[in-house]
Amino acid sequence: MRLYPLFADLTGLPVLVVGGGHVAERKIDMLLASGASVLVGAPSLTPALAQLAEQGKVEHYAGTFQPTWLDHVWLVIAATDDRALNAQVAASASERRIFANVVDDPALSRFQVPAVVDRAPLTVAVSTGGAAPVIARRVREALETQLEHALGPLTALAQKHRARIMQRWPDLAERRAFYDWLHDGPVMALLRNARPDDAERELLEALNATASAAPKGSVQLVGAGPGDPGLLTLRALRALNQADVILHDSLVSVDVLALARRDAERIDVGKRCGGRHTQQEQIHQLLLDQTQLGRRVVRLKGGDPFVFGRGGEEMEFLRQHGIACEIVPGVTAAVACAAYAGIPLTHREHARSVHLLTGHGKESLEAMDWPALAQDHQTLAIYMGVARLEEFTQRLLEHGRRPDTPFVIVENGTLPQQRVLGGALHELPTLAKEHAIHPPALLIIGEVAALARDHAWFGIQNDAHRTLKLGDSTHD
Template sequence: MDYFPIFVNLQDQHCLVVGAGDIAARKIDLLLRAGAQLTVLAPEISASVLDLQQRQPEKLQIQRRIFSAQDLPGHTLVVSATAHDAVNRQVAAAARALNIPVNVVDSRELCSFIFPAIIDRSPVIAAVSTGGAAPVLTRLLRAKLESVIHPRYGNLASLAGKFRSRIKQQIRHPGQRRIFWEQILQGRIAEQVFSGNQESAEQMLEQALQEKNTRPAQGEVYLIGAGPGDPDLLTFRALRLMQQADVIVHDRLVSAEILDLARRDAERIYVGKQRQNHSLPQESINMLLARLAKAGKRVARVKGGDPFIFGRGGEEMETLMEQGIHFQVVPGITAASGCAAYAGIPLTHRDYAQSCTFVTGHLKDGSINLDWKQLAAPNQTIVIYMGLIGLGSICQSLIANGSPADLPAALIQQGTTSKQRIVTGTLGTLPDIVEKQKINPPTLIIIGRVVELRQRLAWFDTDGNTPETITQPA
């Protein structure tokens, strides 16, 4: 490695910053946050540095003069952030002569240490660096880490620190202690911290410590909406819970790319359902979740879209409540919202539709028995899930109940993914157009004047090519 990563305790340590412009201000701010006692040397002081001094006058001393090598003794660390190369080189040489760590901003060759990009969840600190070779890449990597390190991990670390000595005394065996901490830091107690319930988390940790040998481990179920297909549409919370789950129970609408984001060693159980072909009946899925949780497993029930929009999450929740199983619900981007957005079709628009209705294309007995009069009302958008097989009947029923035959309609296949296809037409023409194409589920149907906007608002592009669109003949 080019640089050895190390964390330095700067609490009340005397540090020197040469320069007082806006770039220097950023370094000064970081050092102040680390608790350093700072001296800043510069003939001219920027407003941003003066503002920092006003906020922490006891920590920041300003001297309006040029640098001298005699300023260095007694300092733990030095930063040079001037616009003058000669001054920066003078600072670097003097610091090296005294074996004082020195950083010269934007001059890697003059540095004995560099500032990484920092993710601050104190007392949890994460840092990433490319050794000064690619600062933009460093910022991108930091952004990725920011997205997966929950803002309250610092609270979780503080809770662990508070109980560390007691747990070490009570659980003598290192292996058993590690397992206990894994359960605490990844389970229900951690989730209480992440939800802002610090007091409840402490009470639960107290109870876990008292009862650790008196009852079997209790698992938990996460009802997770995985969105319409694009892995980037997962919520941070969904990703975090998938990566801590022991078992992933998933349906056929969850893409392989999303499953790859789960914990590598997690058991995967497929319970997908297709028309006339259910790998497991819903009742069996419900009991499977309860059985796994009772065995002490953390179970991620991952569903395409949102668990509560035609996802049967409510039925699973009822079983878990009846069985006394702890669970969480993580909403996902439903297919209607995701697929419509990627197709360039707004679900509502003040000039085209003032309401939007979601319906399913088949009911429990396989029939399509909807309130056609209501659905045929004007100035609204109708979104139909699982309607591919009954598309012809749907269009005929809407026309029979007052919808115009030339009302725009679209069918979206595998929306939000690189395999997205969009078929557009009208109530009168869409069934025939779709019949001539090789269309496979999952699909979504959108009916309403908002479909007219697609030609102007189509934006989703993959690999430089707009996903295939099939439109009725002129």
Template sequence: MPVSVPLFPLFADLKDRRVLVVGGGPVAERKTEALLHAGARPRVGAPDLTPRLRAWHGEGRIDWIPGHFDAHWLAGAWLVVAATDDTAVNRAVATAAEARHVFANVVDDGELSSFHVPAIVERGPLQIAISSGGGAPMLARHLRRQLETLLDDSWASLANLFTRQRQRIRQRFPQPGERRRFFEALLAGPLPRLFRQQLHAQAEQHFQAMLDERAAATHAGSVAVVGAGPGDAGLLTLNALRAMNEADVILHDRLVSEDVLRLGRRDATYIEVGKSATGHSTRQDDIHALMLEHARKGKRVVRLKGGDPFVFGRGGEELEFLRAHGIPYEVVPGITAAVACAAYAGIPLTHRDHAQAVRLVTAHCKDSFDTLDWHALAQERQTLAVYMGVAGLEGLRDRLVAHGRAPSTPFALVENGSRRDQRVVTGTLADLPEIARSHQVRSPALLILGEVAALAGTLHWFGAPPVDAAVPTQSRNLPAPTLQAA
């Protein structure tokens, strides 16, 4: 199995189910012991057995098939483990299992295995399985050892309590969102500490009090307006992660990366509410209506925005709407595109020798150009971070030059900033639209204009080196492209 193909994680219920183990040595013994622990009925096939396997056979805990592997051994088996030191035998087991649609694990041979046995951290009914897909088992074992030191026995007590009380909890809180909030409150309170101190009676009393208290309470919905940053999931704040993992509904922009979305609650409802200059867009009024609808149903709503919600993100408009309708809200700032894209392109937005000011600018359409102070924007020794991406670059260039900005001013277009496919294209203001067109720069892209942009070539550290663009002569008179705004 190629390492690049992810395995589907699965916890199998093997209680009273037959599992075939081929091999009678120490490795087969360890695998059989794990199967017995899971309640399986192991059938061990081998010419001979270790003393311990023989003892288990004598006690009636396992069946033994003396002899050499035969495909008929697989009859009635749910799984098979090949644990011999003979490569040919292990391959024969895997082939026979594949033909009979039986999952096979060949010890220390990931390519022959159709299932892998993970490294396990076990605390009572709580199990954490760690797998490298068979490619790096020692790494999985190393991580298991680290987790063993981090998770004390109180986790077993918590798991046992929740298992015993599962039906009562479901009766008190029939809705999944209510149950989740109950567990969050329990785990954030003194319950784990009481179990760590071996105060089990007090822990049980606290649980009962919380069950009664939370059942009597009503839960109002709320909205968290959260900044998702420019795309690299590592740039999310801890508060953003918390909000995403507590959310019932996540209303997200189109440009929020898949890496970021994967960090949210898997069973949350995800609704794309993106805007586009050229394609389908969700109207702001519709976004307001969705926030209101779900919050009034008692849901925790996350309005997830690329970058920062208060920097060209309409976060202020959404808070005004929520306040007018009496919906509780909070704001989680995100790293805005100008800061992140510049950093990942190796461009300091300010520099003692080149720029003492930064201006964040957006102009999504031609008419909005007339509202900008072009005289101020054309001043030297400042950096412009333009959020309109690659739309309207010809008009931007012409107005800046007309108001005194030098045509030789360096720029950098940062496409997909902070993401795996980041691309940086550099040049000078005079050729800005032609360079963007010839290199087919697409949204999401941020334009950084100013003397600091020239540092991209020497300070770059992330992704491919910047492209120092040369403009093909034939492209200079082409009309500027109309592209999706960042």
């Protein structure tokens, strides 16, 4: 390690930036955010820096660099495009024992400005000593995905009550256990959900407790998306990495489960048509049992928990039993499968609205407003409809939907084995049978489905198994 890592408190201290261009702008923004009193020396300034000077937020030394500019400053940053001038600034600073940084020139620098992950008051700095700033940036980007923004308020809350925490748990091991609870338990969850007052109340209850209570379990209802692990949200990924146990649907892809914490227990609670079927009541009981053990539970659902996923029922059950519950939305199949087939669900010329429907259960078909659904210039996105394609087709045609209305079925959407089958509405059941379409598959009916012919982009388009099959039907 050649550099000594150091975090400097520059509040109210004068710092000189030599240079008035866009690079200087970036450095000055960071210095102002840290509370420094910024002096900027340059013959001219960018409009943004000139405005800061007019507002009194920075002091401008107009002209070429003078060593007297260094009087009383604590740090200096040389941010000009003149290496000789930058070297002069660095040499003058060295003579006065002032740390200097020359932008993009580590040989002339006494300190480096790191790439920063800002979760104030928590700050993570990454540096390569000026050797490869791009690598530092890539590391910072990776950390940004892992460190959630609630860490900032959590750190501030711990700082606020630090003295009481140390008094309450003088034993270091016990205090460390409390900080683990603070990060992993309900306080962090409440901060994540923008409830700072409740989070502080939870912390104070723990501080005032006379005896250690049994740990509280919690549940996160997490949307796993349609299958492609790249569509998992950052919040969902963090939930998977913090879970003690994962109750997952059968349609959650292996690749998504592979992203979970390695030692998390995985329980398959999938509902399979014609196969093993986990009753909803059994899932509710599992959620209750696991949380009563103080475990962090992720209920992982394909797509989005609140779109045909019974997430609402599970949320109600958890609330009724006083179990902390957090919702992490996922990319629902209608949005993802349509996009991966090159179909916009809405379009100014072709579709003014979109309807999300389910073909699961005969009662769902009976309850639909077929005259309204049969109207032109709207998109129907139908989940779990493979077993009822003939009924959907017949009812739409009976109520006036045009026979040549385009349709597309996306089987295994977003996955490498995705298949897309298209044609005209009147031939939907026949084509689906000919090409052996099986669940999971999403059915899209409407004028926008015809756009898949020209805009399909995902998968191997010249493979007969995956080729888009859009008949010769057209719709004017």
